[in-house]
């Protein structure tokens with residue numbers, strides 16, 4: 544390359560790297576990364592569903608998602624977030640089934656995973672990730688799974704916010720339940736038979752618990768982690784903000800004896 548062209552190129556790079564704001568003007572990230580920072584509205588995900596390699600169950604499908612920038616180029620890098628590059632939540636339209644899985648990163652913004660769907664029908668898929676040099680974001684889509692459908696359940700608020708999962712009783716208490724303000728959610732775990740408090744929770748993906756919240760219509764998604772330094776139970780405390788009033792389902796996920804278990808509660812936010 545001729546020296547003069549090289550200098551012009553270098554100058555162009557320097558100028559574009561500095562952007563309009565001088566770097567000394569801000570104490571945050573340098574201007575270069577600010578100007579390239581990926582905002583949620585500049586990232587899109589395209590989803591596809593195909594038959595899985597194994598044909599043992601007819602509703603086993605391969606979910607493929609491709610994370611792209613507004614210019615069509617793939618998002619190349621992802622930040623490790625709670626031990627994973629991307630968290631995928633799959634919820635049936637009636638909110639009766641829930642899975643939280645971790646697709647494999649294939650490079651070029653592509654992630655893939657095989658998943659067994661309990662029945663045919665519509666599912667809400669939510670990809671939760673942080674592009675390198677980008678904001679945390681959640682991208683949602685409805686996908687249709689062909690196959691025999693089951694009768695859908697009504698989403699009705701639970702009268703009692705407690706349930707038993709494999710001998711473990713999970714109770715949910717909410718303080719200051721209202722929309723658009725932080726609500727304190729406390730899950731308390733006890734042994735169903737002995738009533739003893741369970742104090743041997745294990746960290747699951749780097750937190751004592753995870754909470755996923757979805758509105759009845761599947762349009763509003765909230766994902767929070769237990770506040771730090773909470774030990775091992777019996778309480779796991781979270782803070783979540785419901786974006787508006789309405790009916791929501793709240794799934795709490797915990798781990799004990801290397802087993803992850805999920806408790807789901809339907810609540811009405813006034």
Ligand SMILES: [Cu+2]
Nearest residue numbers: 627630631643
């Ligand atoms: Cu996850």
